[in-house]
Amino acid sequence: MMVLITYDVNTLSNxxxxxxxxxxxxxxxxxxxxxxxxxxxSLTESQFLILRARLESIINIELDSIRFYFLGKNWERRIEKIGKITSFDISGDLII
Known part of the structure; x- marks a missing residue:
């Protein structure tokens, strides 16, 4: 599944x-x-649960927030881009 993760972490302290x-x-x-x-x-259900638990253990729930947006199987059609594109197609072939 494709998941968009956004976060806001309070950085007023070290x-x-x-x-x-x-x-x-x-x-x-x-x-x-x-x-x-x-x-x-791009995550499996188990990868998502592991990542979510990891993120929950990192943040301060009184100061920080994380949002998960589940884009589903047809996520390519749900994303429009304007301006400089610095990402790559994570479902495509990757040559290293």
């Missing part, structure tokens, strides 16, 4: 800045950054 880095690193492990606090992730 611990907030560390949480922000940790949230971004957790999301990088499962998807690609498409904007500063937005990731596109």
């Amino acid at each position: 611990s907030g800045k560390k949480r922000l880095r940790n949230v971004a690193n957790a999301c990088k492990d499962y998807g690609q950054r498409v904007q500063n606090s937005v990731f596109e992730c």
Whole structure:
């Protein structure tokens, strides 16, 4: 399933800045950054549950927030882009 993950982490303290880095690193492990606090992730159900638990363990629920948008199987038709595109098609072939 394609999941769009967005987050807002309070960075007024050093611990907030560390949480922000940790949230971004957790999301990088499962998807690609498409904007500063937005990731596109192609996940199985079990991967989603693992990532969600990991993110919950990182954030301060009184100061920070994370949103998960489930785009479904036809996600390509649900995304429109304007301007510079810095991401790649995660469902396509990747040559390293």
